[in-house]
Amino acid sequence: MKTYLDCFPCVLRHALQSARMTTPDERVQHEVLVRVLRELTRFPLSATPPEITQTIHRIIKEKTGNKDPYVGVKRKYNEIALRMYPDLKRLVSGADDSLFTACKLAIAGNIIDFGALGESFDLEQTIKGVLNSAPAINRFDELRRDILGASGILYLGDNAGEIVFDRILVEEILNCRSLTIKFVVKGEPILNDATLEDAKFVGMDRICEVIPDGHGAPATILTESSPEVRRAFDAADVVIAKGQGNYETLSETGRPVYFLLKVKCPVVARDLGCQVGDSVIHRSTAIIPHIDPRAPGGCCHPPEFLG
Amino acid sequence: MKTYLDCFPCVLRHALQSARMTTPDERVQHEVLVRVLRELTRFPLSATPPEITQTIHRIIKEKTGNKDPYVGVKRKYNEIALRMYPDLKRLVSGADDSLFTACKLAIAGNIIDFGALGESFDLEQTIKGVLNSAPAINRFDELRRDILGASGILYLGDNAGEIVFDRILVEEILNCRSLTIKFVVKGEPILNDATLEDAKFVGMDRICEVIPDGHGAPATILTESSPEVRRAFDAADVVIAKGQGNYETLSETGRPVYFLLKVKCPVVARDLGCQVGDSVIHRSTAIIPHIDPRAPGGCCHPPEFLG
Numbered sequence: 001m002k003t004y005l006d007c008f009p010c011v012l013r014h015a016l017q018s019a020r021m022t023t024p025d026e027r028v029q030h031e032v033l034v035r036v037l038r039e040l041t042r043f044p045l046s047a048t049p050p051e052i053t054q055t056i057h058r059i060i061k062e063k064t065g066n067k068d069p070y071v072g073v074k075r076k077y078n079e080i081a082l083r084m085y086p087d088l089k090r091l092v093s094g095a096d097d098s099l100f101t102a103c104k105l106a107i108a109g110n111i112i113d114f115g116a117l118g119e120s121f122d123l124e125q126t127i128k129g130v131l132n133s134a135p136a137i138n139r140f141d142e143l144r145r146d147i148l149g150a151s152g153i154l155y156l157g158d159n160a161g162e163i164v165f166d167r168i169l170v171e172e173i174l175n176c177r178s179l180t181i182k183f184v185v186k187g188e189p190i191l192n193d194a195t196l197e198d199a200k201f202v203g204m205d206r207i208c209e210v211i212p213d214g215h216g217a218p219a220t221i222l223t224e225s226s227p228e229v230r231r232a233f234d235a236a237d238v239v240i241a242k243g244q245g246n247y248e249t250l251s252e253t254g255r256p257v258y259f260l261l262k263v264k265c266p267v268v269a270r271d272l273g274c275q276v277g278d279s280v281i282h283r284s285t286a287i288i289p290h291i292d293p294r295a296p297g298g299c300c301h302p303p304e305f306l307g
Numbered sequence: 308m309k310t311y312l313d314c315f316p317c318v319l320r321h322a323l324q325s326a327r328m329t330t331p332d333e334r335v336q337h338e339v340l341v342r343v344l345r346e347l348t349r350f351p352l353s354a355t356p357p358e359i360t361q362t363i364h365r366i367i368k369e370k371t372g373n374k375d376p377y378v379g380v381k382r383k384y385n386e387i388a389l390r391m392y393p394d395l396k397r398l399v400s401g402a403d404d405s406l407f408t409a410c411k412l413a414i415a416g417n418i419i420d421f422g423a424l425g426e427s428f429d430l431e432q433t434i435k436g437v438l439n440s441a442p443a444i445n446r447f448d449e450l451r452r453d454i455l456g457a458s459g460i461l462y463l464g465d466n467a468g469e470i471v472f473d474r475i476l477v478e479e480i481l482n483c484r485s486l487t488i489k490f491v492v493k494g495e496p497i498l499n500d501a502t503l504e505d506a507k508f509v510g511m512d513r514i515c516e517v518i519p520d521g522h523g524a525p526a527t528i529l530t531e532s533s534p535e536v537r538r539a540f541d542a543a544d545v546v547i548a549k550g551q552g553n554y555e556t557l558s559e560t561g562r563p564v565y566f567l568l569k570v571k572c573p574v575v576a577r578d579l580g581c582q583v584g585d586s587v588i589h590r591s592t593a594i595i596p597h598i599d600p601r602a603p604g605g606c607c608h609p610p611e612f613l614g
Binding site for chain 1: 316317319323340345347352
């Protein structure tokens with residue numbers, strides 16, 4: 001998804017919120033805003049929103065020296081979700097369609113998003129809402145069919161706390177059939193996104209392979225991904241990508257991707273053709289690739305992802 | 308009121324909304340945003356928000372060649388308010404306290420504010436709400452006392468449509484006692500602010516003197532006001548200023564000012580100590596003046612207003 005003009009005010013709001021979360025010094029907050037304003041003047045609309053978010057957090061880290069301002073809230077939501085884990089597991093095992101229920105729970109967990117919402121979300125209400133209705137975009141039948149035919153799945157994670165809900169879906173997939181799941185976390189702290197530390201904290205590393213990726217982008221930006229993740233992205237039978245950020249960076253690639261997310265902003269809602277607050281199981285179609293002989297491994301990303 | 312960091316995203320949102328109202332060309336809208344971003348990088352926090360709004364609209368006019376994109380909505384709301392005028396007059400004349408009722412109606416009319424709200428307001432509901440409750444900040448008793456002791460009042464208007472509600476208050480003041488009222492409108496089209504044309508359209512010029520002021524700022528910026536308005540500001544026994552913009556530019560001057568407004572943004576709400584949606588009759592206290600011998604007529608504005 002490209003960057004829309006509506007993203008500009010939102011980017012600035014997010015920069016201010018994050019700067020305030022990192023330092024109480026209003027002078028530094030102002031300096032951060034001015035730097036972000038300068039970056040926005042030269043930000044191309046063909047780039048994706050997570051690329052400017054990545055820049056914002058680089059600026060904040062540089063200005064404040066704080067490399068992980070969200071460490072406290074990440075821990076908090078990992079613990080909250082882990083306390084819910086036994087009840088959620090019972091709910092899945094008692095459900096008529098346990099894979100669908102686990103899938104819906106993974107979507108509900110996506111509400112834990114400090115980038116889009118700060119801490120203004122209600123996790124329990126979201127879970128109830130998601131469980132009691134069908135997703136607004138619902139490609140679950142194809143997702144189930146593809147999972148049942150797959151031997152390897154790449155699962156691109158999103159946030160801390162949410163990763164407990166992802167664990168439940170990963171466990172349920174492994175319950176259905178024996179296959180390989182690789183779970184991607186962020187390579188460096190960025191916002192409240194899950195890193196290797198979070199994956200270990202919630203036990204994800206004990207049920208599947210966890211791969212750290214990237215350098216502090218709040219989504220999978222393939223041009224910045226490690227060769228291992230890029231290879232896995234191309235080779236996996238099924239790619240499941242969590243959250244708005246991954247939708248923004250991966251909705252137009254050379255392969256189909258399943259996006260599981262809660263819609264939290266009007267721009268993503270418009271792009272998907274749904275409403276803010278909706279739950280989504282979307283499947284992107286492959287964009288015909290531009291074959292660039294310089295591209296490592298001839299991978300199937302469109303031109304913008306090939307450096 | 309100074310500019311808060313929270314104003315930055317809001318300024319950008321407003322710039323985009325106004326650019327879209329003026330041209331459907333997304334390339335031009337993007338150019339406007341980039342110019343506004345550049346202006347924001349050097350905008351001092353000690354300046355007031357209407358100063359950057361003024362710059363935004365200068366940029367839009369320059370980029371699009373459209374000097375009055377709001378002419379249609381101004382006409383529309385003048386006509387809507389004029390259709391309501393007879394009923395509102397009956398309401399005032401039948402009220403126990405007709406001056407207070409006229410005052411509350413003038414506040415209700417301030418909801419017609421395309422700068423803060425676009426067209427997302429409900430005029431009839433606002434009128435009902437304002438009439439059925441006391442203002443959250445209510446200095447009406449002092450305002451009435453000062454009006455009854457005054458021989459000259461300066462009334463700084465705000466928006467088209469709203470000016471019909473102002474006319475009802477001006478008429479009611481003139482009903483109470485014989486005095487001189489000067490009503491200030493904008494010197495050039497800016498947003499949906501009332502100009503001389505609007506004042507004539509709603510008949511304000513037939514009941515009091517109407518003075519156009521400034522060069523396209525959406526509020527009274529005294530350093531840009533005509534000598535006539537600056538003299539009137541200093542000389543008037545009572546100054547009544549409508550709307551958030553005038554509060555932002557005049558809350559800290561060398562003389563007390565009565566502000567009549569609907570609170571439409573969280574920053575102004577915080578500055579006033581009330582809530583978004585509140586109705587306000589606020590009286591500012593005089594700031595001890597910095598006497599600058601260069602200032603024309605030794606007027607009592609604080610240093611920032613003396614060029």
